[in-house]
Amino acid sequence: MKKTLRYNYRLNPTPEQEVKLIEFGATARGIWNLLLSETMRRYDYDKTFFFYKDMASLLKKLKSFEEFAWIKTFDSAAAQQVARDLEAALKNAFSKGRLQRFPKHKISYKRKKLHNDSFRAVNNSNCIRIENRTISIPKVGKVPIVLHRNLVSKIKTVTIQYRHGRWECSITQEVECKTAKNRLTSITGFDINSKQTVVGSNGFVSDNPKFLRQSKEKLTHLQRQLSRRKKGSNRWQKTKQRINKLHGKISRQRLNFAHQVSRQITNETGILVFEDLNVKAMQQFNGSMVADNVMGLITQLAKYKADLEGKLYHEIGRFEKSTGICSECGQRHVLSLSERYFTCTACATYQSRDLSAAKSIAKTGELDLIAAEIVARVIPTSQHKSAIKMKVFEVSKLVEGSEKKEAA
Structure with missing residues (x-):
């Protein structure tokens, strides 16, 4: 079984390459707005939408016109990827299972005052490759890359973006997952709260480092400094960039912390059980606290890491009560x-x-998994009983008509 993962690397482009990357990001934004406008125009005309085949055909025809020469200078595979992204956004907007809005036009650089457009290049015929600490990007050239870790497989796509004052590339690769283990020796429930980020039923505790609070004094100083500057001036732009870089540092600290915690809890247990948190509703209650606690990010990272290791990840129902239940007798309490x-x-x-x-x-996750016949408890014989009472599970994944595996 293979899984597609993203690996982020920093780029150090030359001034000429940086101009080209900014231009390509703006071109991708222009193609998105052009295709979206044409889609909306067609819907007003005959109540139908443009989809990928029509979009790709339109882009091919527009290249012959002098007014659209800017499309011709762009990588054709990257332009087709913009059309695929727009098609996916249109379908998600009308899918009952997705809560997404109708796609909007992307804001221009003149309004945002930031070069944070992005574009995605596709690795066709090995056109994207890493050689001598550089990554070759179609129609841009060989851009220096900070290769802090080796690639695990062939490159599929590369997304280039300017974030928090730095150029970054996100490389997608197919990673081979380990074979699902037939026997898992432990199950652990994890509670995510505001004081400690994660508390495990096995005694694991990870305190919330609160990176935003650590940088709050410096951030407040810069924001007050920005309010005294004349909006749009050079000094205003410099202060704005300093605030943007500080937010980028906080974001990277949170991501690093979430990776470390999710890796540790994945290595220590076989079955991971979390709550299905309604993070969006919690953000309305206290957005900065939820963001600083990386509540949703830890569960996402733990899920894919469990899949890679051949372990099980399970979420109990959103409305299952867990707080205030006595761990000894099961008595329920109402706590503030x-x-x-x-x-x-x-x-x-x-x-x-x-x-x-x-x-x-x-306990709730254990009962859910047994009821769904995903795992079955293996009862050891008297000859193999150990002094330590340990829960041992066996993955069964039964098919209709098959008999349950007998405990060995």
């Missing part, structure tokens, strides 16, 4: 956000609300 510890009214056990929630998530 300020109550981090509580005493059970039934068994008088004093416990942490986060640890008891993680244990409750693990």
Whole structure:
């Protein structure tokens, strides 16, 4: 089984290459707006939409006109990729399973004052390759790249973008996943909260580093400085870039922290059970706290890392109660956000609300997986009983008409 993953690298283009990359990003934006306008015009005319075949045919015809010579200077495969992206956005806007809006025109550089357009090049006939610490991009040339890790397979696509004052490329590659393990020796539930980022039922605790709060003083100073500048002046632009770079640093710190935590919890357990968090609704309640806690990012990274290692990732229902449930007797309690510890009214056990929630998530996930016949508990014989009581599972994935595997 193969999985497509992205690997991000930093670019150090020359001034001539940088001008070309900015031009290609603007061209990709122009093609998007052109095709979207034509799609909307056709819908007003006969209530039909432009899709990829019509878009590709239109781009081919427009190249012969002098007014559209800027399309001809652009990589043809990258232009076709813009058409594919627009087609996917149109279909997602009318899909019942996707909550996406109708695609909009992209804002021009004159309004945003930032060169943050992007374009995606496709590796046709090995036109994109890495040689001597450079990456060859069609119609741009060999751009120096900071190769902090080796490639794992052949390059599929490369997305070029200018973010937070730096040029970056995102390379997609196909990675071979490990064979799913037949026996998994542990199941762990993980509770994500505002105080500690992740609390595991096995005792794992990861405190929230709160990178935004660490840089809050410097960020406040720059924002006050920006308010005193004349909007649009050179000094205003310089201060704006400093704020943008500081936000980029905070973003990279959060991503690095999320990768480290998700890798550690994936290595320590066989079955990972999380809550299905409604991150969008939580952001409306306290957006900066949720963003600084990387709640949704950790679950996303843990999911794909579990797939790569041949382990299981499971999410319990969004409305399953986990907070305030006693880990010893199962008694339910109503707790406020300020109550981090509580005493059970039934068994008088004093416990942490986060640890008891993680244990409750693990139990609920275990029952869900057994009920869905995804895993089956293996009961050891008396001769093989160990001193340590450990839950052992066996992946069954039953087919209709087949018999359950007997515990060995």
